[in-house]
Amino acid sequence: GAGVSQSPRYKVAKRGQDVALRCDPISGHVSLFWYQQALGQGPEFLTYFQNEAQLDKSGLPSDRFFAERPEGSVSTLKIQRTQQEDSAVYLCASSLLQAYGYTFGSGTRLTVV
Amino acid sequence: AQKITQTQPGMFVQEKEAVTLDCTYDTSDPSYGLFWYKQPSSGEMIFLIYQGSYDQQNATEGRYSLNFQKARKSANLVISASQLGDSAMYFCAINSGNTPLVFGKGTRLSVIA
Numbered sequence: 001g002a003g004v005s006q007s008p009r010y011k012v013a014k015r016g017q018d019v020a021l022r023c024d025p026i027s028g029h030v031s032l033f034w035y036q037q038a039l040g041q042g043p044e045f046l047t048y049f050q051n052e053a054q055l056d057k058s059g060l061p062s063d064r065f066f067a068e069r070p071e072g073s074v075s076t077l078k079i080q081r082t083q084q085e086d087s088a089v090y091l092c093a094s095s096l097l098q099a100y101g102y103t104f105g106s107g108t109r110l111t112v113v
Numbered sequence: 114a115q116k117i118t119q120t121q122p123g124m125f126v127q128e129k130e131a132v133t134l135d136c137t138y139d140t141s142d143p144s145y146g147l148f149w150y151k152q153p154s155s156g157e158m159i160f161l162i163y164q165g166s167y168d169q170q171n172a173t174e175g176r177y178s179l180n181f182q183k184a185r186k187s188a189n190l191v192i193s194a195s196q197l198g199d200s201a202m203y204f205c206a207i208n209s210g211n212t213p214l215v216f217g218k219g220t221r222l223s224v225i226a
Contacts, residue, residue: 031211042204042216104158
């Protein structure tokens with residue numbers, strides 16, 4: 001597609017609920033990144049894929065967070081048993097190569113109540 | 114580890130005036146890239162300008178220019194002829210080799226008519 005597409009745009013989850021956030025990167029982009037952005041802060045790195053391989057997941061805050069990209073294109077970020085501190089905007093970005101600039105999606109705003 | 118410091122939480126500028134947004138960085142890698150992104154209230158991260166550590170000249174893109182001072186580890190963004198549509202959050206970021214982009218906390222720019 002023309003840009004990075006994320007869905008849903010907004011998600012409200014009750015505490016303890018599982019959520020799945022989808023990212024559809026630019027066609028042909030090898031690298032895909034997930035970031036978490038708390039209100040008033042800069043984006044914080046969560047995890048990175050090169051094609052279907054998850055090369056770095058050092059930023060995932062807990063084992064409740066899980067990401068996959070099974071066919072090297074669409075990626076899903078799953079959060080199990082959501083907690084209030086998970087409330088944030090989740091940004092997905094893709095890039096031709098790691099060293100190049102990233103193209104970001106519009107993000108998913110998750111609110112845990 | 115790489116780090117970005119943006120010391121200005123908020124800045125005001127009169128329409129049509131120029132403004133400088135500060136960014137200092139820390140890295141031990143000899144080769145790295147510096148990026149500036151704009152984030153309007155809609156939430157999308159918009160790429161503005163890139164500077165490579167070995168680039169001899171300061172990067173420019175339209176009204177945006179990057180004042181790169183390698184010895185001082187600074188990469189300030191200069192916006193000339195500010196417009197009302199420039200009001201947004203601005204983030205400085207760095208990456209190198211196989212490391213993902215690391216962002217600063219951002220500066221909120223408000224353009225006054």
